[in-house]
Amino acid sequence: MIIGVISDTHRNLYFISELQDIFKNCDKIIHLGDNLSDAEELKEYFKCPILNVRGNCDFTRTVPSERIEIIEGKKVFLTHGHEYDVKWHMNALTYKAREVGADIVLFGHTHSSMAECVDNVWYVNPGSPSLPRDGRKTVAIIEIKNGMVQVSIRGIK
Structure with a gap:
């Protein structure tokens, strides 16, 4: 299972051609908020499932601010992060990770x-x-294979 992860695109998808190369083998793509319409636009370019959560710049209640997904037997917690003060510390997010x-x-x-x-x-x-x-x-690629998780951060030009 290969998962592409992207966040904080803020309605700037000029890099989509490069993203198509980086995410071409993805089984899922996850958009972590800050601009929900970008997550919708990604569906035009990728045929795999696209999951998303809303960020602090997304003003709708139709998309959850956080969610839990079981992917290849791993419990994955998705959030934009603003509700956990991640700009300042990881404490609240770490507690939430333990809680769930x-x-x-x-x-x-x-x-x-x-x-x-x-x-x-x-x-x-x-x-x-x-x-x-x-x-x-940057964007991230997560590979889950045989119960092992590998993560890489990929640069965009």
Whole structure:
């Protein structure tokens, strides 16, 4: 199972041709909010299922702000991250991960990429491919195979 993860696109999909190359083998794509219409537009380019949550710049109640998905036997917690103050610390998100028994936590909001395994829980922020705050335009790829999780952060030009 290969999962493409993207967040904080903010209605800037100029990189879609490069994304098509990076996400071409994905079985699922997850958009972590900040712009829901971008998640809808991704459906025009990719035939795999696209899951999403709303971010702090998405003003609708029809899409949840967080969700839990079981993917290849792994419990994956999806959130934009703003409700957990991820720009300042990881404490609240770590507590939530423990509360729900997550194996993988996917979040955005900071516009800075990171992938770290702490106490057997993967915390993955794909960064932002359009408005990065760490100087790198990025997305993430997660591969789950034989119960093992591999994460890579991929740059966008």
